[in-house]
Amino acid sequence: MDLIRKMPKIDLHLHLDGCVKPSTLLELAAAQHRILPAPDAPGLLPYMQVEEECRSLTEYLQKFDFVLPYLQNGEALERVAYEVTEQAAADNVCYVECRFAPMLHTLEGLSAADAVGHVVQGLQRGERDFGVKARAIVICLRSHDESANREALAAAVRYAGSGVAAVDLAGDEASFPPSLFRSLFEDARRSGLPVTIHAGEAAGPENVEEAVMRLGAVRIGHGVRAREDEAVIAMLKDQRIPLEMCPVSNLQTKAVSSWNDYPIRQYMEQGLLVTVNTDNPTVSGTTMSKEFSMLSKHFGFTAEELVRLVANSIEAAFLEPAEKEELRQTVAGHMAALGLSLPG
Numbered sequence: 001m002d003l004i005r006k007m008p009k010i011d012l013h014l015h016l017d018g019c020v021k022p023s024t025l026l027e028l029a030a031a032q033h034r035i036l037p038a039p040d041a042p043g044l045l046p047y048m049q050v051e052e053e054c055r056s057l058t059e060y061l062q063k064f065d066f067v068l069p070y071l072q073n074g075e076a077l078e079r080v081a082y083e084v085t086e087q088a089a090a091d092n093v094c095y096v097e098c099r100f101a102p103m104l105h106t107l108e109g110l111s112a113a114d115a116v117g118h119v120v121q122g123l124q125r126g127e128r129d130f131g132v133k134a135r136a137i138v139i140c141l142r143s144h145d146e147s148a149n150r151e152a153l154a155a156a157v158r159y160a161g162s163g164v165a166a167v168d169l170a171g172d173e174a175s176f177p178p179s180l181f182r183s184l185f186e187d188a189r190r191s192g193l194p195v196t197i198h199a200g201e202a203a204g205p206e207n208v209e210e211a212v213m214r215l216g217a218v219r220i221g222h223g224v225r226a227r228e229d230e231a232v233i234a235m236l237k238d239q240r241i242p243l244e245m246c247p248v249s250n251l252q253t254k255a256v257s258s259w260n261d262y263p264i265r266q267y268m269e270q271g272l273l274v275t276v277n278t279d280n281p282t283v284s285g286t287t288m289s290k291e292f293s294m295l296s297k298h299f300g301f302t303a304e305e306l307v308r309l310v311a312n313s314i315e316a317a318f319l320e321p322a323e324k325e326e327l328r329q330t331v332a333g334h335m336a337a338l339g340l341s342l343p344g
Ligand SMILES: O=c1[nH]cnc2c1ncn2[C@@H]1O[C@H](CO)[C@@H](O)[C@H]1O
Pocket: 015, 016, 017, 018, 057, 061, 064, 099, 100, 101, 104, 139, 170, 171, 172, 198, 201, 249, 279, 280
């Protein structure tokens, strides 16, 4: 466990609104003169974190409704983004891609572009203060209409290459299939921003295929249910599409029924490019170290296998080649100090 904590790690799939600290929420509420249902951090946690009995992604997503009202101004967004890098540093995560849906932060007059600007500012301040590299990913939401999603996309394009690294599609996968978003993602692709899409989490392998073949995704969020179709697995392998797996979250949303049933080893043996991430540290009650510990506990992952996952994340990162190489050097240096060597 100590080695896991010290190991340099990478988190490519983490939602900004899923990692607000309860202590921060208390301060945001006080500054905004808003009432919370509990007076202290332990009392707030049940409102922010899922229980073991969580039954589905839809139920899981309800936790976000609780924090979003407090994240409607630039100051709050900048602070929680800054704290993403602080939390990353505390767990020896040296690169983080932090995703969020700007349109969820426009309820009190902030524009989508301003929301993106504030998040980018918070991440960049955190990069300087904590030595953690950070990029933002802008999320379009399945439950939003085309015009809202186009506004989010335009905000992403405005910050492309200056803080925003990619575009994503998230939300209720069971109710809104990816085919509804073909025209939106055609424009996303034309903008030059790379695309990652949540798929095969709460619906079947056809969504993974659609995301890659029709929407142009070059990475897939979760992809747990891709295993139900051999042809989809072959397509992921042939195109070397990284999977952003989030084990603790995937158990909670019932993308799988038990650890035994989690396809991570199977995917690695099939030659897929697997990465491991947190999804939502507060909502899921997790950290990168906890994710790695779970893999070592339930699947006997060795230190070398965990290092392989970190190497995969470097390969999958939405960074320019020179920046990626710099990250590789940094990670290799930290690994070497622990007596571990970074492959490839
Ligand atoms: O695992 C997930 N699957 C799909 N959507 C998610 C997941 N986690 C969070 N969000 C959605 O993304 C929004 C912006 O961050 C969150 O508000 C939540 O609705």
